[in-house]
Amino acid sequence: MTSSTLIFVVLFLALFSYWYGIQRSIKVAGGATQVKKLVSLPRQFGLLTAMWCGLPALIFLLVWTFFESTVIEALLVQSLSVEVQQLDQSALGLYLNDVRLLSDSSAEVLQKADPDKVFAAEKLLEINRDAAWLKSGLVLILCLSCVAFIISRFAVDFRARVYLEKIIMRVLLACSIIAILTTVGIVMSVLFESIQFFSSVPPWEFLFGLEWSPQMALRADQVGSSGAFGAVPLFAGTILITIIAMCMAVPVGLMTAIYLSQYASERLRSYAKPMLEVLAGIPTVVYGFFAALTVAPFIRDTGEALGLSVASESALAAGLVMGVMIIPFVSSLSDDAINAVPTALKEGSLGMGATQSETIKQVLLPAALPGIVGAFLLAVSRAVGETMIVVMAAGMAANLTANPLDSVTTVTVQIVKLLTGDQEFNTPKTLAAFALGLMLFVTTLALNVAALKVVRKYREQYD
Amino acid sequence: MSDSTQKVINSLKKRHRKEKVFRAAGATAIGFGFLLVFLLITDIITKATPAFKQNWIAIEVDFQPDLLGIDGLDLTRLPKGDYRTVLRSAIFEMMPEVSGRRDKRSLFGLISSSAEFEIRNHLVANPADLGKKVTVWVKVDDDVDSYLKDDVVVGEPGIRISEKQATWIKKWVDSELIESRWNSEFFSLGDSREPESAGVKGALTGTFYTMLVTLVLSFPLxxxxxxxxxxxxxxxxxxxxxxxxxxxxxxxxxxxxxxxGLAVIINIFGLPRSTPLVGGIVLTLMTLPTIIIASRASIKAVPPSIREAAMGLGASRMQVAFSHVLPLAMPGIITGTIIGMAQALGETAPLLMIGMVAFIVDVPGGITDPATVMPVQIYLWADSPERAFVAKTSAAILVLLGFLLIMNSFAAFMRKKFEKRW
Incomplete structure (x- = not known):
């Protein structure tokens, strides 16, 4: 049986054991009229039985799936000739890949193939078949024996509810730990691959090198593909686009928040809030399309009319559209910060005869400043991590320039370009993407932590 | 009047002017926001409209068995005939003035490459037409299609129609052989390299499976x-x-x-690349925080008195949580989940990493088939050089935005309908 059918079988068995548990508990009590004697409800007995039936089996299945491929590979290699076993890591990988392909192929292909590999492919099929049988058998045995065990403990004073709740509690705890596992998974995956990358490219060359051309030479005599991994142009490009985006998003977002919270009528607000939600809800790929096909040509044509030379994938276009994307983010966070300022401060200022704009500029904004700075930092982190807009509208060329009309590339663009398409996984080229991912993760994490710190400090002042 | 009062009065005008400027700046910011939304939506709608129409051309096809290379009696061999030759002779017969190999080739290029399959499907559906001369409608090539729709002249950048081809097209239009029809194939076909045969069904199905995996995993977790x-x-x-x-x-x-997803789910756990299963798992990890944060807020909003009342009647903490708190918090939790799902629906970047960016023609049949999703399809089409793909991309964006609008309005409706102030 495949894993998915097995899961359905286990679920069905669990459903059945729910019913069976109820029946058993009624029997233990001595008939339907005597159910009140039981310490727990029959339903709770049933649920407990279902849990015992399903959970161990599913956990076992999960663990099995994780280790299956590794174990099968080891078994296969062991059964093969000594020459194969002595192949180095990558050659062995290629060999096993061939074998795997052969095991799926038709008889015609098999006739033409290397007989050693055909033998290995048959062996693989055999191991796979055995493994599938073993898996199905073990899962079913586990289900049945667990049910038998828990049923054997049923008694009138068996505290089914307490045990059930203990199990549910564990399940809930496990679910909340997934967040930690995800973080650990992210850190581990980028860290391990980055360490591998830094063993072939020294970290200082990556962090301070001025040239980025990740195309590796396929042959030793190839020219022009030296494989330089200096990431400074990428960092510079990311910073340039982020600055352009912030120049757009912060004034507009902040003024929107101020106007909506201080000046706007109820009616205007009922139109403006959904408008901001629309801007916030548009997928980034749509912004990317807009930037690449509408904004970039517009900027190029305008620039040409003014006599400027503008790249067709200018940093300005990507930055501006990214700014538009971030406007609602800045505005809603600033709105929260402004609204959190106690009204007494505002009323005091107005009562002293200050105009509304003076109150805003000299009382509200200074008081809300930490919150606004926090919003700004979070917006920067958004801009740095944004991918689709820059992939579609910013260029590929790693230019080291501060001219917004030039084409630049960013960290996220390079991650996408390095990892899409088929290629060997363990070349410095793909590993470089993970090193860039590590930089991205660390940067955004630092920005978020800083933003949180600033906002917390601010809260302490007024609560 | 005292000195300082005079000072205040003198400065009042300036202060009021400043107030006005500040207020105007705020209003401008909001107006700018409205303008942007307006521009974005109209830009996409204008670009998308051509994609919902497709030009078809009527061709007199002569289904001669010997031309098709099939035996007139054995109907099972019908699908295997040489329809390309039949199509070519039909087109050249229609335009007898075209001669010379190059001209003939460029004439044949005006018809969609799917045309031979369309006439095949026609004959397979109507076997009685074998040996007869019948009018069959086939699609024109995407270059012709955009040329007819976009009101442009030959020679403009991006127009791949020559002067000669333009005169042939004009002849067709004048003799009313060309008809513009509602493009229903846009919703019933998978991806294709030919813009006139490209549809969103594959991407929509892929999106459905991916969202299904995401929902099934992320909601309970x-x-x-x-x-x-x-x-x-x-x-x-x-x-x-x-x-x-x-x-x-x-x-x-x-x-x-x-x-x-790439490093752990694909390379360590060995789940298949490009599939909705992996895509769904990655999107689950991404949307979980959103759902958890929204659900917590909703659970927190259930007043303690409910919990205390239930406990006072002898419910255990687990019973309080599952039978009292959770049902009351459910509207908020569902709203949060919909918002999380809407986020996942528009997400592109992580799916590029796990290979959902491959060119896939077939409509996926399950969560372990290679698939692509709407946003990635938009990205792929936006990258294609053909002019007609701009319209296709915009139309796909409209479909995606439509789904997002439905989801978000439903969330807003839920919030309004079930929102309780305790």
Whole structure:
């Protein structure tokens, strides 16, 4: 049986054991009229039985799936000739890949193939078949024996509810730990691959090198593909686009928040809030399309009319559209910060005869400043991590320039370009993407932590 | 009047002017926002409209058995005939003035490459037409299609129609052989390299499966985590750590989740690349923080009096949580889930990392078939050089925005209908 059918079988068995548990508990009590004697409800007995039936089996299945491929590979290699076993890591990988392909192929292909590999492919099929049988058998045995065990403990004073709740509690705890596992998974995956990358490219060359051309030479005599991994142009490009985006998003977002919270009528607000939600809800790929096909040509044509030379994938276009994307983010966070300022401060200022704009500029904004700075930092982190807009509208060329009309590339663009398409996984080229991912993760994490710190400090002042 | 009063009066005008300027700046910011939304939507709608129409051309096809290379009696061999030759002779017969190999080739290029399959399908559906001369409608090539729709002249950049071809097209239009029809194939076909045969069905199905996996995984996990953190977790460093983690995950760039998916889910656990299964798992990890945070807020909003009343009647903490708190918090949890799903629906970057960017023609049949999703399809089409793909991309964007609009309005409706102030 495949894993998915097995899961359905286990679920069905669990459903059945729910019913069976109820029946058993009624029997233990001595008939339907005597159910009140039981310490727990029959339903709770049933649920407990279902849990015992399903959970161990599913956990076992999960663990099995994780280790299956590794174990099968080891078994296969062991059964093969000594020459194969002595192949180095990558050659062995290629060999096993061939074998795997052969095991799926038709008889015609098999006739033409290397007989050693055909033998290995048959062996693989055999191991796979055995493994599938073993898996199905073990899962079913586990289900049945667990049910038998828990049923054997049923008694009138068996505290089914307490045990059930203990199990549910564990399940809930496990679910909340997934967040930690995800973080650990992210850190581990980028860290391990980055360490591998830094063993072939020294970290200082990556962090301070001025040239980025990740195309590796396929042959030793190839020219022009030296494989330089200096990431400074990428960092510079990311910073340039982020600055352009912030120049757009912060004034507009902040003024929107101020106007909506201080000046706007109820009616205007009922139109403006959904408008901001629309801007916030548009997928980034749509912004990317807009930037690449509408904004970039517009900027190029305008620039040409003014006599400027503008790249067709200018940093300005990507930055501006990214700014538009971030406007609602800045505005809603600033709105929260402004609204959190106690009204007494505002009323005091107005009562002293200050105009509304003076109150805003000299009382509200200074008081809300930490919150606004926090919003700004979070917006920067958004801009740095944004991918689709820059992939579609910013260029590929790693230019080291501060001219917004030039084409630049960013960290996220390079991650996408390095990892899409088929290629060997363990070349410095793909590993470089993970090193860039590590930089991205660390940067955004630092920005978020800083933003949180600033906002917390601010809260302490007024609560 | 005293000196300082005079000072105040003198400065009043200036202060009021400043007030006006400030206020105008705020109004401009809002107006700018409205303008942007307006521009974005009209730009996409204008670009999308051509994609909903497709030009077809009537061709007199002569289904001669010997031309098709099939035996007139054996109907099972019908699909295997040489329809290309039949189509060519039909077109050249229609335009007898065209001669010379080059001209003939460029004439044949005006018809969609799917035309031979269309006439094949016609004959297979109507076997009685074998040996007869019948009018069959086939699609024109995408270059002709955009040329007819876009009101442009030959020679403009991006127009791949020569002067000669333009005169032939004009002849067709004048003799009313060309007809513009509602493009229903846009919703019933998978992806294609030919814009006139490209549809969103594959991407929509892929999106459906991916969202299904995401929903099935993220909803129970998110609710369980929120319930634990809000109702049962002891206040200690451990739960603080979980909380900090969730908040940080909510702000991690989506592309990093793609790296996680590639390195862990595909390379370590060995799940198949490009599939809705992997895509769904990655999107689950990405949307979980959103769902957990929204669910916690909703659970927190259930007043303690409900819990105390239930406990007073002898319910256990678990019973309080599952039978009293959870049902009352459900509207908020569902709203949060819909918002999370809407986020996942528009997400592109992490799916590029796990290979959902491959060119896939077939409509996926399950969660372990290679598939692509709407946003990735938009990205792929936006990258294609053909002019007609601009319209296709915009139309796909409209479809995606339509789904997002439905989801978000439903969330807003839920919030309004079930929102309770305790």
């Amino acid at each position: 998110g609710v369980a985590a929120a319930l634990y953190l809000e109702e049962f977790a002891p206040k200690n460093r451990w739960t603080d750590f979980i909380e900090v983690n969730i908040n940080n995950l909510a702000a991690v760039p989506s592309i990093v989740f793609g790296l996680l």
